Structure formats: structure tokens, C-alpha cells
Amino acid sequence: MKALIYIFLIAIVAQAHAEPAVSFGQAKKALKEHVYYDRNQSEFGTIYCGCNWEWKGRSSGRVDLRSCGFEVRARPSRAKRIEYEHIVPAHSLGHLRQCWQQGGRKNCSRSDPAFRRMYVDLRNLSISVGEYNADRSNYRFTALPGTALQHGACPSKVDFKQRAAEPRDTAKGLVARTYFYMHDRYNLPMSKSQQRLMMVWDKNYPPSDWEIERERRMLRVTGHSNPFMTGEKSWKLGHKNEGAGLKDLSQGRFKVQSESQALNGDVIRGNKNSKVYHLPTGCPSYNAMAPHNRVKFKTESEAVSAGYRKAGNCR
Structure with missing residues (x-):
């Protein structure tokens, strides 16, 4: 079955056309524009609770709680919005790295290229109801047969005492294959008990039509x-x-x-007319725009936040 999926994907996608996201903001924007753009009113909905949402702004969204029977447990403001959850938690990606010991996620995002790459890997990000994302925190996934639901009809569970969570059955296969991908690609350790659990989920919950389509879209964006x-x-x-x-x-x-320094000490140049920005290296049109049209940025995130997009001819 999986071999057929692979043939199907390769036949459709011959060449990648996008570069890796540099910041979390860019990752969210890429997911909205290239992966989840038409999934906000779908049967699958948000990954853990199956809720629909309405897009708002560049990458945010407002959750339709009635669409999935979600009931607010303790965080009304976060329950109303979508969030981009790390399926393999950021803590799992970074807590063994020196940068984490010296300042946690914020320091790793600023100073560690390897962590930044893991942190913005699109395959590890999925859209979740904000409150469930907050409640799941960095808890490990496991089976929780005796744990009651805490978010109305949302079928995913959280056990705060055990610091554990169980995704709904519909998401278990996707979760397992994401865990395999992230641990293999970034050489992350996984306990034997977690390996056994993910192997069971991978076997019992084969890819759905949506997971196959999601992978097709991811392949087009990431190139792998x-x-x-x-x-x-x-x-x-x-x-x-x-x-x-x-x-x-x-x-x-x-x-x-x-995120805190300009590339090679130079500035990023944006064109205020086209709203396109160019890097000092790798972008052939960096010096082409008229001086009076140039807007300077220190980082790509700053440019993106100002409404600019990266030039398409940048290598």
C-alpha cells in the first residue's frame, strides 16, 4: 500500500518549488497557503478534535466550537483560535541541546541552526484548537483507556497527573509517521516504549485520503x-x-x-512597490531596484511581518 502511495506522489510531483521556512511565522504562512488552505471546513478538521475554523489574517483562524462539540475547559481565549502545534513537542526537539540549557526555546530559535530547522519543519506542524494544544503541552503520547474526555466531544485525551496525552484514532497514524520522520531525519532518541506504541499506531491506522494528500502537498513545498x-x-x-x-x-x-542579526552583516532589501524582499546573497535582483524604492530589514522575519514575501528568483 505505502509503495503505491510513493509511486503516486512521485508521479504527481516532479520538482520542488519552495525553500525551507526560516522562521515560525514563515512556516505558518506556508502551511496556510500551500497545505491547509482548503481544509478549514473539511471532515478531518483540526488534528485532535476535528473542529472547523474560519481563516483570519495572515495565518490565524477562529475555531467553530459547535462544529466538533468542543467544550472549553479553562482557557476560553485559546479555545477560540487555531494554533500550529508541534506534533513532536519543541521540548523534545531541544531539551538535550546546549542552547536549551542556556535559555530554552527562545535561545535555541535565535542561536541554533539545527534547532531552528527542526522547529519550523512543516511536517511536524498541524492545526489544533489552541486550548487542546496548551493542555497537551509537551506531554508524551500514550494509550489512556481509563482517562475521561475533558473537552466535550473532542475525542483526544489529556491526563495532567501522568503528563500524557492520547490523540483521537483518526490522528494516530499521522502522529506515528510524523514521529518516525522527525526522529529519523534529525537523529532524535526515542524510548523503546514510545517506539512500540508508534509502531502499533502506524500498523493499525494506515494513511487516510487526507494524509496522502497532505504528504503530496508537503512534498511540493519541501522537496523531500x-x-x-x-x-x-x-x-x-x-x-x-x-x-x-x-x-x-x-x-x-x-x-x-x-533572528537577531542581519545576514553577513548586510541588510535585507524590500521593494516597497512590489512588496518583495531580496537577500544580499543568493538573490540576483538585490541591487536591481531603484534606491528610492528600497526598504531595509534586519531579518527575514521582520520583512515577512511587514507584509513582504521573498523574491522568487532567490536561490
Whole structure:
């Protein structure tokens, strides 16, 4: 089955056309525009509770709680909005890294290129009801047969005492294959108990039509597949990670700009007429715009926040 999915994906997508997101804001925008743009009123809905939502602004959205029977537990403001949840929590991505010990997520996002790459990997981000995202926190996934639902009809569970969560059955396969992807691609450790659980979920909950379509869209945006989704790889207990997502970092080929510093000490130039920005390296039109049309930015995130998009001819 997975081999057929892989053939289907490769036949449709011959060439990637987008570059990796640099900031969390860029990742959210890419997900809205290229992956979830038409999923806000779908049968699958938000990943854990199946709620529909209305898009608002650049990448935010307002949840239709009645569409899924979601009941607010304690955070009304977060229950009303969508959030982009890390399926493998940010804590799991960073807590073993030195940057985390010296300042947590904020410091890692600012100073550690490897963490930034993991943090904005589109496949690890999915749209969730904000309150469930907050309640799930960085809890591990497990089976919670004796735990009562705490968010109305939302079928996903949270056990605060055990610091654990269980996604609804509809999401378990996607969760498992995302865990395999993230741990293999970024050489993250996974306990044997978590491996066994994810292997069961992967087997019992094969890809849905939406997961197949989601992977097709992800492939077009990122230029690479999830090999555990396509059938290129299968996870076995004691799996040896490949670490493909970090190899070019160690070889110095991946250049990502710090959120606090300008690239190579130069400024990013935006064109106030076209609302397109150009980097000082890799963008052929950096010097082409008239001086009176130039707007300077220190970081790409600053440019994106101002409503600019990256020039299409940047390498």
C-alpha cells in the first residue's frame, strides 16, 4: 500500500518549488497557503478534535466550537483560535541541546541552526484548537483507556497527573509517521516504549485520503518526502536514524539567518512597490531596484511581518 502511495506522489510531483521556512511565522504562512488552505471546513478538521475554523489574517483562524462539540475547559481565549502545534513537542526537539540549557526555546530559535530547522519543519506542524494544544503541552503520547474526555466531544485525551496525552484514532497514524520522520531525519532518541506504541499506531491506522494528500502537498513545498509515509522506509524496534536533515548543516551548506542579526552583516532589501524582499546573497535582483524604492530589514522575519514575501528568483 505505502509503495503505491510513493509511486503516486512521485508521479504527481516532479520538482520542488519552495525553500525551507526560516522562521515560525514563515512556516505558518506556508502551511496556510500551500497545505491547509482548503481544509478549514473539511471532515478531518483540526488534528485532535476535528473542529472547523474560519481563516483570519495572515495565518490565524477562529475555531467553530459547535462544529466538533468542543467544550472549553479553562482557557476560553485559546479555545477560540487555531494554533500550529508541534506534533513532536519543541521540548523534545531541544531539551538535550546546549542552547536549551542556556535559555530554552527562545535561545535555541535565535542561536541554533539545527534547532531552528527542526522547529519550523512543516511536517511536524498541524492545526489544533489552541486550548487542546496548551493542555497537551509537551506531554508524551500514550494509550489512556481509563482517562475521561475533558473537552466535550473532542475525542483526544489529556491526563495532567501522568503528563500524557492520547490523540483521537483518526490522528494516530499521522502522529506515528510524523514521529518516525522527525526522529529519523534529525537523529532524535526515542524510548523503546514510545517506539512500540508508534509502531502499533502506524500498523493499525494506515494513511487516510487526507494524509496522502497532505504528504503530496508537503512534498511540493519541501522537496523531500516522509519516507515512513511513502514506504521508502519502515520503522523497526531499535531503528538507526539517518539524520538526513542535519547532514548539510554539519557540512556547512545550510545557511540560515539568525533572528537577531542581519545576514553577513548586510541588510535585507524590500521593494516597497512590489512588496518583495531580496537577500544580499543568493538573490540576483538585490541591487536591481531603484534606491528610492528600497526598504531595509534586519531579518527575514521582520520583512515577512511587514507584509513582504521573498523574491522568487532567490536561490
